[in-house]
Amino acid sequence: MFAYIVRRVAYALPILIGVNLLTFYLFFVVNSPDDMARLHLGVKRVTPEAIDKWKAERGYNKPLLYNEVVSGSAKLTHTIFFEKSVKLFAFDFGHSDDGRDISHDILERMKPSLAIAIPTLLVGLLINITFAMLMAFFRGTYVDVSGVVLCVVLMSISAMFYIIGGQFLLGKLLRLMPISGYDTGLDALKFLVLPVVIGAISGIGAGSRMYRSFFLEEANKDFVRTARAKGLDESLVLFRHVLKNAMIPIVTGVVVVLPMLFLGSLLLESFFAIPGLGSYTIDAINRQDFAIVRAMVFLGSVLYIIGLILVDIAYTVVDPRVRLS
Amino acid sequence: MIMPVILWTDALVFLLVAVVLTFALYARSKPHLRAPWRHVLGSRMASASIVILLAYVVIGLLDSLHYRAPLENNGASDEVHYGVEVLSVLDYLLEPLHTRTEKTYSAPFATHLYTRETIQHPDGSQTREYPRLTWGGRHLADPEADFRSDILVRVATACLQALLLSGLLLLLLGFWLARRTQYTPGHAIRSILAGRTRTPLRVILLTLGLLLLLFCLALNLSTAYHVFGTDKVGQDVFYQTLKSIRTGLVIGTLTTLVMLPFAILMGILAGYARGWIDDLIQYIYYVANHPEKFETALERADIRLLFLCIILGITSWTGLCRLLRGESLKLRESEYIKAAVALGVSHAKVITRHILPNVMHIVLITVVLDFSGLVLAEAVLSYVGVGVDPTMNSWGNMINSARLEMAREPVVWWSLLSAFLFMFTLVLAANLFSDAVRDAFDPRLHQR
Numbered sequence: 001m002f003a004y005i006v007r008r009v010a011y012a013l014p015i016l017i018g019v020n021l022l023t024f025y026l027f028f029v030v031n032s033p034d035d036m037a038r039l040h041l042g043v044k045r046v047t048p049e050a051i052d053k054w055k056a057e058r059g060y061n062k063p064l065l066y067n068e069v070v071s072g073s074a075k076l077t078h079t080i081f082f083e084k085s086v087k088l089f090a091f092d093f094g095h096s097d098d099g100r101d102i103s104h105d106i107l108e109r110m111k112p113s114l115a116i117a118i119p120t121l122l123v124g125l126l127i128n129i130t131f132a133m134l135m136a137f138f139r140g141t142y143v144d145v146s147g148v149v150l151c152v153v154l155m156s157i158s159a160m161f162y163i164i165g166g167q168f169l170l171g172k173l174l175r176l177m178p179i180s181g182y183d184t185g186l187d188a189l190k191f192l193v194l195p196v197v198i199g200a201i202s203g204i205g206a207g208s209r210m211y212r213s214f215f216l217e218e219a220n221k222d223f224v225r226t227a228r229a230k231g232l233d234e235s236l237v238l239f240r241h242v243l244k245n246a247m248i249p250i251v252t253g254v255v256v257v258l259p260m261l262f263l264g265s266l267l268l269e270s271f272f273a274i275p276g277l278g279s280y281t282i283d284a285i286n287r288q289d290f291a292i293v294r295a296m297v298f299l300g301s302v303l304y305i306i307g308l309i310l311v312d313i314a315y316t317v318v319d320p321r322v323r324l325s
Numbered sequence: 326m327i328m329p330v331i332l333w334t335d336a337l338v339f340l341l342v343a344v345v346l347t348f349a350l351y352a353r354s355k356p357h358l359r360a361p362w363r364h365v366l367g368s369r370m371a372s373a374s375i376v377i378l379l380a381y382v383v384i385g386l387l388d389s390l391h392y393r394a395p396l397e398n399n400g401a402s403d404e405v406h407y408g409v410e411v412l413s414v415l416d417y418l419l420e421p422l423h424t425r426t427e428k429t430y431s432a433p434f435a436t437h438l439y440t441r442e443t444i445q446h447p448d449g450s451q452t453r454e455y456p457r458l459t460w461g462g463r464h465l466a467d468p469e470a471d472f473r474s475d476i477l478v479r480v481a482t483a484c485l486q487a488l489l490l491s492g493l494l495l496l497l498l499g500f501w502l503a504r505r506t507q508y509t510p511g512h513a514i515r516s517i518l519a520g521r522t523r524t525p526l527r528v529i530l531l532t533l534g535l536l537l538l539l540f541c542l543a544l545n546l547s548t549a550y551h552v553f554g555t556d557k558v559g560q561d562v563f564y565q566t567l568k569s570i571r572t573g574l575v576i577g578t579l580t581t582l583v584m585l586p587f588a589i590l591m592g593i594l595a596g597y598a599r600g601w602i603d604d605l606i607q608y609i610y611y612v613a614n615h616p617e618k619f620e621t622a623l624e625r626a627d628i629r630l631l632f633l634c635i636i637l638g639i640t641s642w643t644g645l646c647r648l649l650r651g652e653s654l655k656l657r658e659s660e661y662i663k664a665a666v667a668l669g670v671s672h673a674k675v676i677t678r679h680i681l682p683n684v685m686h687i688v689l690i691t692v693v694l695d696f697s698g699l700v701l702a703e704a705v706l707s708y709v710g711v712g713v714d715p716t717m718n719s720w721g722n723m724i725n726s727a728r729l730e731m732a733r734e735p736v737v738w739w740s741l742l743s744a745f746l747f748m749f750t751l752v753l754a755a756n757l758f759s760d761a762v763r764d765a766f767d768p769r770l771h772q773r
Contacts, residue, residue, distance in 0.1 A: 014608065015608065018611075112486050152757060153753060154751065155756060156749055157749060157752075158704050158724075158745075159705065160705065160724055160728075164724075164731065168731060168736075265707075266709060305611075
């Protein structure tokens with residue numbers, strides 16, 4: 001097990017290096033520091049001096065890959081590639097274009113992100129499993145058919161409409177909770193309810209339908225038929241035999257997204273003005289702050305790979321037939 | 326004379342249409358491909374959604390025939406000059422909607438503007454009131470009194486027209502069926518109405534009738550009113566939604582077209598060749614699997630729509646690639662492929678003759694399933710600011726601009742509503758259609 005994990009992590013390294021090189025290429029070769037400076041300064045104030053100053057302030061005035069001016073190992077370390085890309089591996093994200101410490105910002109903004117993402121995941125999971133079980137229990141009847149139709153309908157609505165509709169109905173018309181915003185400590189609770197509710201609802205369609213097909217797949221297997229044939233109660237069959245086995249794909253599906261929860265939700269956070277990592281990324285894209293975008297892309301790929309490793313481990317935990325080798 | 330203009334996306338759209346038509350003709354001649362499609366057409370949900378999808382496609386195609394109109398010749402020379410604006414056939418058909426702009430917001434079917442204005446009366450006094458719209462309900466002498474009856478008359482005319490057209494359609498369909506099946510026309514029409522035909526013609530006819538009704542309603546009402554109101558600069562929202570259809574379709578289809586060759590080639594190659602090729606391709610798709618970076622780096626692209634498709638394609642091919650790799654891995658161990666290899670068939674031929682046809686159902690299912698997701702993704706991307714150009718008509722842009730107006734009192738809801746209705750119908754139809762396609766083509770589902 002341990003050896004396996006070590007090997008997977010070792011496999012992950014070349015992927016991370018590839019992601020890093022690609023990001024470097026896109027951010028510094030396709031979109032050179034001069035371009036970034038021009039975008040930042042605006043059309044009116046672009047002069048060669050202003051561009052040079054902007055680049056010097058942010059450390060973009062060095063050569064890309066190889067520095068001929070200095071000597072020794074500094075030839076490789078005094079370059080943009082080393083300072084901006086290689087340092088990402090040490091989780092040293094440097095400073096954003098307006099001079100803030102990115103690592104500090106990320107740690108700070110992770111909390112609100114998690115405060116929304118975790119309850120949304122749990123509430124959504126609970127609703128989806130219940131709904132899917134209900135459909136599987138009444139499979140083939142009108143309850144099942146109308147449930148599936150409802151799922152397809154729910155799935156066809158854009159997440160933005162759920163958010164706008166929810167804000168309008170619950171926030172503005174019924175005045176049950178504040179439309180958007182965030183607060184520290186326990187006061188944050190009243191700001192969290194609406195995003196969590198909407199986030200869970202917008203996932204019902206796709207989630208329940210998928211879980212239903214997991215349940216039906218198990219329900220058609222031989223051991224379930226045997227269980228029914230020996231006279232077990234249908235609900236007992238469903239909970240003991242079907243649910244337990246269908247949990248394998250459900251759990252692994254959840255585990256793969258677990259690390260991504262840290263990144264928060266782009267849409268929910270920016271609509272509800274929550275200072276999490278999702279809105280951080282969107283703001284950075286809008287402000288063309290490439291240092292932050294670079295950091296977030298790197299963090300995203302690290303978390304993605306962690307997710308893949310976690311899934312493999314989860315398989316061995318929930319499914320005794322699977323052994324890692 | 327007009328000057329035809331072919332945009333990049335137009336060319337690709339027509340290429341796609343050609344590909345689909347070729348495939349359809351090919352599938353007609355092969356019984357093993359005809360059977361699942363007949364299964365799709367046999368489902369009532371699927372045939373209704375196909376009709377709706379086709380209606381969208383027709384609008385999208387009309388909007389893809391672009392041209393530049395000649396400017397008025399002032400007689401000075403024989404040379405013809407063309408306007409800068411690139412118009413489409415849809416623009417020509419919707420000209421009244423396109424050109425009749427108001428000052429600012431107005432509600433659906435409104436005859437007066439949304440905001441109050443100071444109006445100077447002839448006697449010198451000033452009042453603040455809602456001014457009449459320039460175009461909406463212009464033909465009404467007294468809006469308060471005539472509005473109701475005018476709408477009633479128009480709706481009634483539309484219903485009548487739609488009924489007549491549907492009747493005509495039923496007759497045509499009956500005669501067509503009669504010619505194919507040696508029934509009498511009367512018998513054919515009765516069996517359509519009773520729902521006894523193999524293809525659910527009754528459902529298709531009902532859907533068509535509904536579409537015709539909507540079409541006639543739009544024809545009668547939108548020429549006199551702004552059916553979905555007007556936006557901030559007074560543009561007709563109904564026109565904007567219709568124009569957005571093309572954007573949505575282009576994103577949903579071209580993205581797949583762009584990524585398909587990549588995914589198929591790499592996926593099959595990885596699964597078939599195994600070894601280091603497999604490792605390399607797996608490595609590539611793990612690296613490529615991070616959407617954000619492409620979007621920001623290419624954000625300033627000029628032909629943003631096309632680029633958006635390419636970017637979404639680059640980031641979404643990995644899923645299909647992985648599926649194809651797995652399937653090819655499985656197929657290469659099957660006996661008929663081992664037999665082909667043993668008989669000395671070249672690898673290229675094994676791939677094109679034996680593997681490719683056997684993974685096509687996965688490709689088809691993925692393409693259809695991805696479509697609705699891509700249409701939805703466009704809206705989100707436009708909101709984030711990395712979507713299509715802000716000046717382009719798209720549902721994402723409509724939602725994005727309408728979102729800010731929800732705080733107004735009274736609420737400006739019509740842009741949101743029309744974007745919602747059109748998008749929802751398209752995505753719902755696509756989802757129902759893809760379900761039917763999956764049921765018909767996925768061999769695993771048949772075994773049960």
